[in-house]
Amino acid sequence: MQVKPSLKDKIRDAREKDSHLQKMKTKLQEGKNNQFIIQDDGMLLNGKRICVPDVEELRTKIMHEAHYAPYAMHPGSTKMYRDLRPYYWWPTMKKDVAEFVARCLTCQQVKAEHQATAGKLHPLTIPEWKWEKITMDFIVGLPRTFIKHDAIWVIVDRLTKSTHFLPIRQNDSLDKLAELYVSEIVRLHGTPTSIVSDRDPRFTSHFWGSLQRALGTKLHFSTAFHPQTDGQSERTIQTLEDMMRACVIEFRGNWDDHLPLMEFAYNNSFHSSVGMAPYEGLYERKCRSSICWDIEGLRQLEGPELVQQTVDKIQTVKKCLKAAQDRQKSYADKHRREMEYEVREKVFLKVSPWRGILRLGKQEKLSPRYIGPYEILERVGPLAYRLALPAELSQIHDVFHVSMLRRYRSDPSHILREPEIQVSEGLTYAEEPIEILDRSIKKLRNKEIPMVKVR
Incomplete structure (x- = not known):
């Protein structure tokens, strides 16, 4: 980088207006400062670097050239400071360069952020009872089966993590989905108090909203393009997709033929968040399967003992969920940071x-x-x-x-x-x-x- 004569002249002329540089010059003439030198043409140097006076126009012009010029191409603050440091000096140079780059409109629009993700994790509240609060989502784009199913409706209980996998068609009407919801969810578990979902048009439609209001259910939607709000459904979908891939390889045939057994296998297997199988949280025990060959039967429980066992199981599930949420929050917050904005900002x-x-x-x-x-x-x-x-x-x-x-x-x-x-x-x-x-x-x-x- 070379200093243009016109800029050099402006720096020399403006030096007289900078009291700090004048003090440096006076100390230098008195032999009290060996850091600075004066060239024959009157230019004040700090080592080999030109001392730039405290004139905003001059400093801005230098930074503009080092940032916007074709040979610069919008460097970051550290790179830009390193590029300027061998040639120029002023007391707040590093800070001024950082502020200049931070205010560059182009950099704000195109540069990737190299900071932790904004926003600490805020887990959803733990429900009080089974199937009181649920989440739901769709898996779409699946191979079309013999009876033309090409999607799955995934509905999960937020307390026990028990799940229903309902095969559907992507073009099913809202009337059809409403009938399926009542026959498969409301029939078995009653009406939930709240549903968490993404902003799928089927969930945000007037018809679906009217149906849920009639059933006394509140709808809670995720913010735009932030599926982590319903992370439970997203994680369940990942597990289901893995099971489906294994099924296609092992058993062949249409995936909807195996979906009932996939649902059973998921609900009857250990779930780390609740510390037991979802069916164990839902029914107080796991369902019998082919691996239970040595179990003849279970002891019959009387009414009060059965009620107490149910209450104890729910308390255990809640404790496990709280521990899982604390563990997940602790891990997630290591890679996140608090960020707040003001209204009108x-x-x-x-x-x-x-x-x-x-x-x-x-x-x-x-x-x-x-x-x-x-x-x-x-x-x-x-x-x-x-x-x-x-x-x-x-x-x-x-x-x-x-x-x-x-x-x-x-x-x-x-x-x-x-x-x-x-x-x-x-x-x-x-x-x-x-x-x-x-x-x-x-x-x-x-x-x-x-x-x-x-x-």
């Missing part, structure tokens, strides 16, 4: 690019990570915020988990533009090619694939 919103364009066999990664900034309208609970979204994002739920947000650091130089990308309801966006740069043909054994390089 502006924040960026994280997006995930959906890139369906093939560019010579590689996926592009050059789209912004964040859009906005948007104003916070209100705080919703300890970890969620409602944002003032523009009209083009009106189809997206406006409440977001704190981990989806990034604080906007304003600067008078910022020119805020509307994003040129079109964001979909899933908070993803597709890229469109601007022009064709090159063409090629990829030759395989039996065919040729035309390839197009675009930007």
Whole structure:
């Protein structure tokens, strides 16, 4: 990096206005300071570094050149400071560089965060009784079976972790799902007091809401694009998918033929969160299976003893759940940090690019990570915020988990533009090619694939 003559002249001329540099010069002339030297042209140096006076315009110009110039390409604060340090010096240089980079609008929109995820873990409250509070989710995109099932409705009791796996069709009407819910859940367990789910259109529909209000059930939805809210269903789905893969390999046939036994196996197996099998929490004992060949029968219990055993079992389940939640929170919070925002503060919103364009066999990664900034309208609970979204994002739920947000650091130089990308309801966006740069043909054994390089 070389100092332009015009900039060097400005630094020399402005030195007279900086009282700190004048004191350094006086001490140097009195022989009291060996750190600084004066060149023949009057330039004050700290070692080999030019001393920059306390003039905002000069310091900003130097930092702007080191950050925005084509040979700089928006370095981080540490890199930028290291690049400037061999050539320039002023007392608060490292702090000023860090603040300059933090306020760069482009960096705020495209740089990845290298900090712990925002938002400590807040577990859901432990229910008081079995099937009082439940969670639900769908597994979709499964191979279509002989009777045209291609999805599974997963419904889990938050206390005992007992689960129902209901085979359905993705295009089943809400009337059909409501009938299935009443016949398979309400018939066996009664009406729950609350349901936690994601924001699937079937769960947020007016029909489903009206049905649950009639049944006296409250609906609790996750924040937008934050499936961890219903982590119980997500984890159960992972286990079920593993069981289904094993079933397809071992037993062949349609997966819905084996689903009843998968449900039994899941509910009759040990669950670490409750410290027992879900059926044991639900029925006070595990159900008999082929491995129980040496058990002839169980001792008959009288009424009071049976009631006491049921109460004791529920207390055991609650203690195990509390211990599991504490353990999970302790582990999760090691990799998370507290983050709070104020109402009317502006924040960026994280997006995930959906890139369906093939560019010579590689996926592009050059789209912004964040859009906005948007104003916070209100705080919703300890970890969620409602944002003032523009009209083009009106189809997206406006409440977001704190981990989806990034604080906007304003600067008078910022020119805020509307994003040129079109964001979909899933908070993803597709890229469109601007022009064709090159063409090629990829030759395989039996065919040729035309390839197009675009930007």
